Amino acid sequence: MHIRVATVDDAPELLAIYAPYVEGTAITAEYEVPTEDEFRGRIAHTLERYPYLVAVSDESDLAGVDSQGRILGYSYVSPLNTRAAYDQSVETSIYVSRDARGRGVGRALHDRLVKILTSMNVTNMCACISATQAQDDPYLTDASIRFHERMGYRMVGRFDGCQNKFGRWYDMVWMERVIARHVIPAPKFKPFPTIKSIA
Structure with a gap:
């Protein structure tokens, strides 16, 4: 598996991952x-300022699930808030193909985001995550919360019943990982197109 920058031509494959x-x-x-x-518009708009990455399979596996060049997952960031004082904080999003879960794809995408965002002088990575209080909810588990905990995030807030989908009310939690020191003066934010490498 390798990580590269997404292009607008990836839209059909990314949409196939996202639709379910x-x-x-x-x-x-x-x-x-x-x-x-x-x-396509979402990808292009994000890349004007922020990273949008895809994880790509390098070779076919024995079960025939992967084919070389297949996108296994994707990640991107967006502004936590569009006002200038929030430049060093971003909201992260990661989606992995359902047949590629549990294989380190999400971690690989997240780890690469950390490196890139650090080079962009971002200090705070934030995740907005849907949450349920039901243990047997057919539409949601706590897997995303557990994933972010493993990635070093901590819970910083919870909104009660602020989302409604499938005729059910869902909470929303905020989790945060601080990836750089908060110094004064703050280093200037560097837009993603100015970064030379994603390695």
């Missing part, structure tokens, strides 16, 4: 699957 999350889970708050054109 929209249609069958409360992980995303979207009700409708975006069109390919809309998804």
